[in-house]
Amino acid sequence: MEAVMRWLFVILLVALPVPAGAQDCDEAETTLAMGVCLQDALAAADAELNLTYRLAMEQLGENELPAVATSLKQAQRAWITYRDLACASERALYAGGSMAGIARTGCLLRLTTERVTGLSEFLPN
Incomplete structure (x- = not known):
């Protein structure tokens, strides 16, 4: 029953509209x-990332795949390091300019959205 409730929550989260600030x-x-x-779009994407990662880890635990869960945990930590460094380099392209923060946040949003898609592969269809 708990698993069913989790999946209903995921479906509702995906079906919710994008925050007003992120739409325009x-x-x-x-x-x-x-x-x-x-920032609004990144906050929504980050929440989706955290939920997807948590559900993927739970799914691996339920299927008794501890080696895969350990590997995914290591991959997620490495991805966070990659994300931060990649987005810092994009920000550096605009060092001192008003677009530096926009470049970094846009990069974080893009990579986070891509990672959610990748983590979704660990979830049942």
Whole structure:
């Protein structure tokens, strides 16, 4: 029953609309507006990432695959290091400029969204 409730929660989370601030990011005209939009979208993506990772780890535990769970945990830690370094390098392209933060946050959003897709492979269809 608990597993069913978790999957219902995932379905509801995916079906929820994107936060209002994140919907108009392409139309934002100032770096402040872009930053707010991207931060909202990143917060939603990060919540989805954390939920997907937790469910994947639970799924591996339920299927008694501790070696896969250990490997995934190590991969997730390595991915976080990669993400932070990759996005720091994108920010560095704009060092001292007003777009530095936007570049970093956009990078974090892009990589987080990609990682959610990758982690979803560990979930049942």
